[in-house]
Amino acid sequence: MPHQILSREEVAKNNSEESLWLIIDSKVYDVTDFLDAHPGGEAVLKQVAGQDATEAFYNLHRHEVLTGKYASLCIGTLEGEQAQVITRQPGELSVVPYGEPMWLTPQFRSPYYKDSHRRLQKAAREFTDLYITPVAQECEKSGEYIPQHLIDRMSKAGILHMRLGPGKHLHGVELLGGVVKGEEFDCFHDMVLGQELTRANARGFLDANMSGMAISLTAILQFANDDAFKKKIADECFSGRKKICLAITEAFAGSDVAGIRTTAEKTKDGKHYIVNGTKKWITNGVWCDYFVTGVKTDKGLSVVLIERGEGVETKQIKTSYSTTAGTAFITFDNVKVPVENLLGVENKGIHVILSNFNHERWMMASGVIRTMRKECMKWANQRMVFGKKLMDQAVIRQKLAKMIAHCEANQAWLENITYQMTLMPYSQQATHLAGPIALLKMFATRSAHEVADESVQIFGGRGLTQTGMGSVIEMFNRGYKFDAILGGAEEVLGDLGVRQALKSMPKSML
Numbered sequence: 001m002p003h004q005i006l007s008r009e010e011v012a013k014n015n016s017e018e019s020l021w022l023i024i025d026s027k028v029y030d031v032t033d034f035l036d037a038h039p040g041g042e043a044v045l046k047q048v049a050g051q052d053a054t055e056a057f058y059n060l061h062r063h064e065v066l067t068g069k070y071a072s073l074c075i076g077t078l079e080g081e082q083a084q085v086i087t088r089q090p091g092e093l094s095v096v097p098y099g100e101p102m103w104l105t106p107q108f109r110s111p112y113y114k115d116s117h118r119r120l121q122k123a124a125r126e127f128t129d130l131y132i133t134p135v136a137q138e139c140e141k142s143g144e145y146i147p148q149h150l151i152d153r154m155s156k157a158g159i160l161h162m163r164l165g166p167g168k169h170l171h172g173v174e175l176l177g178g179v180v181k182g183e184e185f186d187c188f189h190d191m192v193l194g195q196e197l198t199r200a201n202a203r204g205f206l207d208a209n210m211s212g213m214a215i216s217l218t219a220i221l222q223f224a225n226d227d228a229f230k231k232k233i234a235d236e237c238f239s240g241r242k243k244i245c246l247a248i249t250e251a252f253a254g255s256d257v258a259g260i261r262t263t264a265e266k267t268k269d270g271k272h273y274i275v276n277g278t279k280k281w282i283t284n285g286v287w288c289d290y291f292v293t294g295v296k297t298d299k300g301l302s303v304v305l306i307e308r309g310e311g312v313e314t315k316q317i318k319t320s321y322s323t324t325a326g327t328a329f330i331t332f333d334n335v336k337v338p339v340e341n342l343l344g345v346e347n348k349g350i351h352v353i354l355s356n357f358n359h360e361r362w363m364m365a366s367g368v369i370r371t372m373r374k375e376c377m378k379w380a381n382q383r384m385v386f387g388k389k390l391m392d393q394a395v396i397r398q399k400l401a402k403m404i405a406h407c408e409a410n411q412a413w414l415e416n417i418t419y420q421m422t423l424m425p426y427s428q429q430a431t432h433l434a435g436p437i438a439l440l441k442m443f444a445t446r447s448a449h450e451v452a453d454e455s456v457q458i459f460g461g462r463g464l465t466q467t468g469m470g471s472v473i474e475m476f477n478r479g480y481k482f483d484a485i486l487g488g489a490e491e492v493l494g495d496l497g498v499r500q501a502l503k504s505m506p507k508s509m510l
């Protein structure tokens with residue numbers, strides 16, 4: 001049926017099972033054939049037959065319901081009326097108060113961001129909205145791994161390169177159509193991209209989206225002992241042809257990295273290592289070609305790159321987020337690894353392992369801080385209970401106040417630490433910022449705990465439901481714990497932060 005211009009009187013006549021129309025925000029919907037299929041039952045549709053159902057609709061649904069598979073039910077627009085509900089188009093900023101960090105709020109200024117950060121933010125948001133979010137939502141539900149077409153698209157846009165943070169690997173690479181030069185890319189660009197990617201709101205998929213690469217390829221770039229080897233692996237991974245992950249944790253060694261038991265014994269001719277052992281919870285491991293692996297050599301820890309092949313087996317581990325992340329249990333059974341695959345110095349692998357932790361932890365903190373900025377303001381302003389908006393309840397406003405304070409405090413600390421990072425080479429960051437980054441991640445996930453708890457209270461039953469209005473909240477409540485454990489549990493990071501601080505305590509005060 002062509003799109004029609006209709007009057008309220010015409011709509012009102014279509015108020016029976018034979019022809020049932022209703023109005024939502026100045027648009028007319030014919031739901032006659034949808035009565036049986038309506039997930040909320042047909043009775044509620046009959047109650048608003050021929051009427052304006054805008055308030056009833058937004059009290060129960062997300063706006064996306066109208067733009068998704070039900071868009072075809074729209075048959076017309078009311079004569080002389082305009083939509084009142086503001087909807088965000090792909091790439092646009094939210095207009096909900098505190099829906100964006102302060103630097104993206106028009107009335108505020110920030111000393112940290114240049115035009116290139118703003119250009120990157122805009123391009124990354126558009127890319128996420130258009131290409132990542134739809135795939136992420138599908139994969140999160142189906143548990144399927146990230147499709148190659150998306151990896152290819154991200155590779156072409158330079159997103160895979162950018163995931164590793166600033167560095168020479170970005171030089172000469174076209175980044176999201178040239179919005180920023182690889183040579184200029186700094187820690188704020190890194191933060192902006194990371195925060196935008198989290199907006200796909202699919203915690204399992206966030207890790208499925210090449211997180212394994214983001215925390216492991218850095219070890220190749222920094223510690224591969226042969227340039228040709230480094231270039232080959234980097235080219236294969238940045239192009240998306242091959243996948244790589246970080247395999248450190250074992251059943252016996254999680255927080256206590258030094259306790260790993262996987263062994264690598266040199267063959268008599270000194271040309272190979274023979275690797276035996278297991279690894280647990282390895283992100284993307286199920287579908288990876290390369291494993292940056294922590295092993296025990298004769299006098300300490302070492303890190304080697306293991307290629308999938310004879311003796312390597314991976315099995316999916318089911319966790320409380322989606323299997324799309326490809327979390328793996330890995331068995332290495334007499335795997336022959338060329339000695340050229342050693343990263344860094346033999347028996348000094350702890351240096352390789354620790355070197356990446358700061359970026360990984362900062363990246364995770366940055367992500368969870370962005371994801372914390374939830375939909376509660378919008379919902380509290382929309383949901384009617386006991387005849388008034390939730391927002392009209394003082395106790396709800398108190399909850400929102402606490403959540404806002406957590407979001408803003410975390411973002412401000414993150415920006416300050418990020419600024420310090422822009423002033424220091426990576427080696428200095430390890431000395432001066434490992435502690436603050438550890439404390440930031442600890443604080444961010446403690447805040448996320450508070451925010452998740454209050455969000456579920458504000459959304460009620462919907463906050464515990466995987467579809468519909470509260471799905472974002474349900475996902476956050478299930479997902480933030482990953483950030484509280486992975487890359488260092490809160491307790492371990494808190495302890496590290498304080499121990500690092502004690503190193504600079506003046507002796508005379510002790």
Ligand SMILES: Cc1cc2nc3c(=O)[nH]c(=O)nc-3n(C[C@H](O)[C@H](O)[C@H](O)COP(=O)(O)OP(=O)(O)OC[C@H]3O[C@@H](n4cnc5c(N)ncnc54)[C@H](O)[C@@H]3O)c2cc1C
Pocket residue numbers: 212245246247248249251253254255256280281282283284319327482485486487488489490491492495
């Ligand atoms: C989904 C998922 C994906 C992961 N991806 C990867 C990956 O890609 N690569 C990889 O190598 N690893 C990965 N990990 C492992 C992750 O980094 C570890 O789970 C984490 O380091 C904690 O180790 P653990 O689970 O063995 O806990 P444990 O070390 O057993 O610690 C359990 C708890 O004890 C407490 N605790 C531990 N030590 C201390 C201490 N010193 N002081 C006070 N309290 C303490 C903490 O509360 C901690 O949560 C992943 C894990 C999961 C669940």
